[in-house]
Amino acid sequence: MxxxxxxxxxxxxxxxxxxxxxxxxxxxxxxxxxxxxxxxxxxxxxxxxxxxxxxxxxxxxxxxxxxxxxxxxxxxxxxxxxxxxxxxxxxxxxxxxxxxxxxxIDAIDDGTVVVRDNFINLLNAFYNELDIETPAVDVNKVTSYSLSHKMGLSVAQEYKLLQIASEKERYLFLIQHLKTMLPTVQSINRTKEIIKLNGHFKNFDPLDFEEY
Known part of the structure; x- marks a missing residue:
């Protein structure tokens, strides 16, 4: 049209x-x-x-x-x-x-429950790593657009998402973004913990070599 x-x-x-x-x-x-x-x-x-x-x-x-x-x-x-x-x-x-x-642009509503649930699980993991409460959403009404501004996407990435007509393909785009971001956030969190330990006595469990 x-x-x-x-x-x-x-x-x-x-x-x-x-x-x-x-x-x-x-x-x-x-x-x-x-x-x-x-x-x-x-x-x-x-x-x-x-x-x-x-x-x-x-x-x-x-x-x-x-x-x-x-x-x-x-x-x-x-x-x-x-x-x-x-x-x-x-x-x-x-x-x-x-x-x-x-x-x-005609929207293609081909989103599947499996893809959506995978997205929501990854999003929960992402927010947990950030120590932020996951925004409340109705899983029956949530779409690939619902939380796209709250996932660390750049404007260029948001613009690319806007151009994808398929709901399923948008979910897959967001899933790939979260899979890329999660290891980075986890690495940052580990670094923060190491920094906090600097100057403190560390208690390591002794390794058991008897079986070797």
Missing amino acids: TTTLPMFPLELVAFPEEELSLHIFEQRYQQLLEDCVEGRITFGIPTYIDKRLEFGTEMELLKVVKRYPSGASDIICKGVRVFKLIDFYNRLDDKLYAGAVVHF
Whole structure:
């Protein structure tokens, strides 16, 4: 499906189903906000990365939390679906803000329980190593996007994840990331323990060589 959306480019990745808090202060985006409120339209957040715009997420305005005398506003919006830009315009018709013709990426819901459970187990191990409580999630509602901002992914990795249409492939991408990160975190934790022992008497169990 192809359509035209107002654009709000940012140097971040917004995922579908994610709620995002934004402070709107530029005049062009104040105009975009009013158009969203009055016309109940959605807008796109394309990720500005490597000095270009290619993929992003359609966003729905959920709530205007606060309005300031300056015209600025605090809002909460929610990701809807992923798109790829076809044509970008610095001005959308007579508006102050940009716009683009976009093609929505069809999501492939082929996630399996086994892959999801493997991901959750690795995520629990990752948070345990960090000594951080694992965020509460409903295992029946969790998706590959749910905790992607809380796994130590770089913006480039998050952007790559955004481009993967298959739910199963996204889980596999995250699983590989956790398998790479876990040994690093474990190594850091061992180093921290060794540093704590410096200058202290160490109690080692004697080795038994009688069987040799």
